[in-house]
Amino acid sequence: MKKTIAIDMDGVIADVEEQFLSWYHRDYGVRYTREYLIGLNEDNAFPERGVIRKFAHTAGFFQTLPVMPGAVDAVKRLMDNFEIYIVSAAMEFPLSLGEKLEWLKVNFPFIGWKNIIFCGDKSIINTDYMVDDHIRNLDSFKGKPIMFHAFHNVSYDHHVRANNWNEVIALLEADL
Amino acid sequence: MKKTIAIDMDGVIADVEEQFLSWYHRDYGVRYTREYLIGLNEDNAFPERGVIRKFAHTAGFFQTLPVMPGAVDAVKRLMDNFEIYIVSAAMEFPLSLGEKLEWLKVNFPFIGWKNIIFCGDKSIINTDYMVDDHIRNLDSFKGKPIMFHAFHNVSYDHHVRANNWNEVIALLEADL
Structure with a gap:
C-alpha cells in the first residue's frame, strides 16, 4: 500500500x-x-x-490564488508513489469552502474528491507525511512533518524544512 | 487528555x-x-x-435536514468527557459544503469550527471512536467503531451497533 x-x-x-x-x-x-x-x-x-x-474573509480571495511554483508537477509526480490527500484548514473562513473546491478542480483536476479534506485543526489527521507551512499543524502531527518555507516560519527549525517543491520531492523520494 | x-x-x-x-x-x-x-x-x-x-444534489437538501432525535442532547453530554469532531464525507456533493456548515451553526452551535471536518473518504481520520452509519467508513477505521442504525446497514453485524443516541451514550460512557 x-x-x-x-x-x-x-x-x-x-x-x-x-x-x-x-x-x-x-x-x-x-x-x-x-x-x-x-x-x-x-x-x-x-x-x-x-x-x-x-x-x-473577502469573496474571491481563495478562488484567485496563484498556484505555488512547481506544485502541480510535483504533486502529479508524487502521486506515482504516494497516496496524496489535500488537507486544508478551511473552516475558519466559511466562504473559502466552495472557492477552495473550485480552485482545486481548476488547478489540480487530477485530485479526486475522495482525497480532499477541509478541517478546522489538523490534529486528527493520520497520514505518513504532512507538508505544511504552519507550526501549529506540524507540531501535533504524529507522522513525518515537512515544513514548507513561508515568511512566518523562518525562525523555527524544529522540523525538516523544504524551501520549494523540488526539495519536498527530494525529501520524500529519499524515503522510498 | x-x-x-x-x-x-x-x-x-x-x-x-x-x-x-x-x-x-x-x-x-x-x-x-x-x-x-x-x-x-x-x-x-x-x-x-x-x-x-x-x-x-438538490440545493437545500442538506440545509433543511431534520435533526436526529436525541442527537443534540447526546452530543452536548458527550462533550463533558470526550473531544467531539463532526466528520462528514461532504466532498461528493459540493453544494453540501456551505449548507452543512450552516446547518451545524444553527443546530449544533456549541460545536466550534476547529472541530468540523469535511472529507472524501474517512480513512485518514484518527480518533479513538467513530460513530457512523456507513460500513465503508467503519471498516477502514483504526479506533473503536460504533455503527449507528440505518436502513442500509441492518444486514451487517461485524461492528457494535447503536440503535439510537441513548445506546451510543451507554456504549461510550461504559468505556470511561
Whole structure:
C-alpha cells in the first residue's frame, strides 16, 4: 500500500504570499516584496493590523490564488508513489469552502474528491507525511512533518524544512 | 487528555432517512415508511433508481435536514468527557459544503469550527471512536467503531451497533 501524504493548500500549493502582496498593492498602493515579509507573521505583516484576515474573509480571495511554483508537477509526480490527500484548514473562513473546491478542480483536476479534506485543526489527521507551512499543524502531527518555507516560519527549525517543491520531492523520494 | 470521537452527520446527527421519505412523498406522491426502507440501500431505496442521489444534489437538501432525535442532547453530554469532531464525507456533493456548515451553526452551535471536518473518504481520520452509519467508513477505521442504525446497514453485524443516541451514550460512557 502506498504511503500517505497530507498536503496543505495555502502557502504550500497555493501562493498566498503573492496574493497578500498584490492585494495590498491594489488596496493600499504600496508594493512590498517577499523579502520584506520574512520573519513577520500573519498579524503584523503589514502596517495595518488585521489586513490579512480581512483579505481572507473577502469573496474571491481563495478562488484567485496563484498556484505555488512547481506544485502541480510535483504533486502529479508524487502521486506515482504516494497516496496524496489535500488537507486544508478551511473552516475558519466559511466562504473559502466552495472557492477552495473550485480552485482545486481548476488547478489540480487530477485530485479526486475522495482525497480532499477541509478541517478546522489538523490534529486528527493520520497520514505518513504532512507538508505544511504552519507550526501549529506540524507540531501535533504524529507522522513525518515537512515544513514548507513561508515568511512566518523562518525562525523555527524544529522540523525538516523544504524551501520549494523540488526539495519536498527530494525529501520524500529519499524515503522510498 | 480527553478521548476523541468522530461523529458522522448524515444518518447520525442529521435524519436523512426522514428527509428522503418526505421529499419522495412531495415529488412522487407516495409516502413510504421507515420500515419499508429497511434492508434496502441508497441506490434501490425507491422504485426510481438514483432518486436519493438526485435529492442529495438538490440545493437545500442538506440545509433543511431534520435533526436526529436525541442527537443534540447526546452530543452536548458527550462533550463533558470526550473531544467531539463532526466528520462528514461532504466532498461528493459540493453544494453540501456551505449548507452543512450552516446547518451545524444553527443546530449544533456549541460545536466550534476547529472541530468540523469535511472529507472524501474517512480513512485518514484518527480518533479513538467513530460513530457512523456507513460500513465503508467503519471498516477502514483504526479506533473503536460504533455503527449507528440505518436502513442500509441492518444486514451487517461485524461492528457494535447503536440503535439510537441513548445506546451510543451507554456504549461510550461504559468505556470511561
